[in-house]
Amino acid sequence: MSNEKETNPAAGLKEYPYAEAVEGAKEYFGGDDLAATVWVSKYALKDSFGKIYEKSPEQMHWRIANEIARVEGKYPNPMDASEVYHLLKDFKYVIPQGGPMTGIGNNLQIASLSNCFVIGHKNPADSYGGIIRIDEEQVQLMKRRGGVGHDLSHIRPTGSPVLNSALTSTGIVPFMERYSNSTREVAQDGRRGALMLSLSIKHPDAENFIDAKVETGKVTGANVSIKMDDEFMRAAKEGKKYHQQFPIDSDQPMYEKDIDARSLWNKIIHNAWKSAEPGVLFWDTILRESVPDCYADLGFRTVSTNPCGEIPLCPYDSCRLMAINLYGYVDEPFTKNAKFNFDRFKKHIAQAMRMMDDIIDLELEKVNQILAKISKDPEDEDIRSVEVSLWEKIRTKAQQGRRTGLGITAEGDMLAALGLQYGSDEAIDFAVEVQKTLAVEAYRASVQLAKERGAFPIFDAGREKNNPMIGRIKEADPALYEEMVKSGRRNIAMLTIAPTGTTSLMSQTTSGIEPVFRPVYMRRRKVNPSDKDVKVTFVDEVGDSWEEYNVFHHKFLVWLEANGYDVAKVKNMPQEELDALVAKSPYHKATANDIDWVSKVKMQGAIQKWVDHSISVTVNLPNSVTEELVSQVYQTAWESGCKGVTVYRDGSRAGVLVEKKKDGKDNSGEYKPPLKRPVELTADIVRFKNGEENWIAFVGIYNDRPYEIFTGKLEEDAMFIPKKVTKGVILKVKDADGNKRYDFQYTDKYGYTNTIGGISRLFDEEFWNYAKLISGVLRNGMPILDVVTLIESLHLNTESINTWKNGVARALKQYIPDGTKAKEKCPNCGQETLVYQNNCPVCMSCGHSKCG
Structure with a gap:
């Protein structure tokens, strides 16, 4: 018994069934189903098998508080666990995001606490070896649940000579596809990896990069952003030529050309108007404002951003995110006495910065655990060496810079609670004052931490003296600046505004700096025959009954x-009376659909002055807007000092991309199934949980889409398949007696072909019968989204088969093309603006994601 805790980290923990955990969380959230299910699915304590060990956020908050208090104990003037818990309780003041919330105090899984990483070689390697090394590194990080960004500007352009048998380079796009495919292959707990690919506008392949995602099915596993410098922006505005070259920073480039800047600008605008990509990064603004770039020669040269764009980073640096809930600082909200409590706000900023610095120590512990695990892995040392080197570089950067990501959420609710209309001059001025206070007090806290714990190792006030961000801190508080010069600062950079979609669901507030989507919106749900006390609003064309009801912003x-x-x-x-009531509220003319884009972009630029990293925000535009208006948005964002901007035109993702004609499809992209099932089909392996059991699906692929599915419980003694095997072939064969069966074949790491005979007969008959029905609709060409919708709508008799049904739906969702409009309404805002991105429905109106 003495060794039980060493071999079983879950010993002594109580396991909760999913339904019980949801009910416990629902009670905590005051009956809010969505908040409860989001919390249980994403943030409750789990082991690597998905078993749940918390049923209330209160348990999570104490888990986090105890760990932070443990680290605090190593330093002077420590906070105790109860102080930390008070900040976390009810998501009212301070909210760790993503990795920190799931990972702090979780000894059941070995994963990083970092939300995001950027990778890239110190001396960018324009070779297959260097390119493939980046591919391997991004996968290693994604399997630890980190989002990854990297830049492609070091890859030589199309047609340039190379010293191998290929003779000339294929350019940027094939490598975009390589990195994208690797991202799509990585899945953790049903969630795919997240990737940002960036490229300098100065690169001769910039136009190819901008066009790469116009074709359906291309680069579907990555966000793409173009890095635009001030010279290009001026040339585009003035209609002048712009010089491109490779290498982009060379005094003696091997390839040069002059282009019409306005033509390329118009291409960027057209694609953004059409499909919401590429995003743009105003790269000179980023570098000019970046405090870490004062240490560029020491390895802190910013090269790209994380997938959502709020953290520009140098290679192998990472960041952990935490949001301060601004609504929590409004005393007597929505009354004539409403007031923002700046004293409490300042106190909590100092405490939040201590927590953020503690989380760096906790992350370093996690990195050491990852390295220890790698050292025990069974692979050969030369295979493990790449992963070891990767995490050692990440550890070094975390130690050198101690970068943090403290941000805000609930901007929209804070302003409304104070009686300020989002987007008004008064509201913008107040929002800037709040952000300025956050910046000054965060820097003050970092200086105090430097006194108690030591400055980040490479701090040098002389290097930073001309930095604009440091200059604004100096102007706002000269005494603080002098103190910083004398004592140093604990953290190289510390502020951001990240997306807070699921976080805001749990804090029951607006997200990030966004306005409320709508204070009241309509939601509908299907009525089952057994449901009681429901009002059937309408019956659809297939006879299903639906109830419509209003959902109110909290x-x-x-x-x-x-x-x-x-x-x-x-x-x-x-509805008419509700509309009249909304018109009396502070949310009137202050919703996502009401806000003038000029006001929003100017507000972003004004707030950006007090954020030393960046801001992730999307400018939502109606479908009817012109390309000229999108151009004005981008131009205004640059002129206002934004570091980046993304637009989304309502409906622009659905049905606008061009499909090339290929076998099995006509010019419209319509799928045409074969008249007869081919003897051999390539197949993907998808593993999933059915309750506590491990299940497997073999998905036969024809012309890049699912054609059939075989699925059931994974019985290791009946069919052992190494976890690293993800692909194979399904063969249709006849035995000696003429009986038909399906075999699965795969190649192992030693190059041997292994065959599992009669896969259909290995599975439970009931599950197999349902799988045959699903295969039937797949083989007849029903769109994958419709197949998934059909599966999800099945009402089956037992809990196990319903869990199986959900697993099959998840297995097939990964084949839904990006840009496909979902057939359901957003559970957060109620709008029909859910669009699939990386097999996950994301709301293009309010930003809610079902995958995090």
């Missing part, structure tokens, strides 16, 4: 109560 309900309205009565009001 803080709009607070406004109602604060202003004497009977919430129960309001919920039963007809």
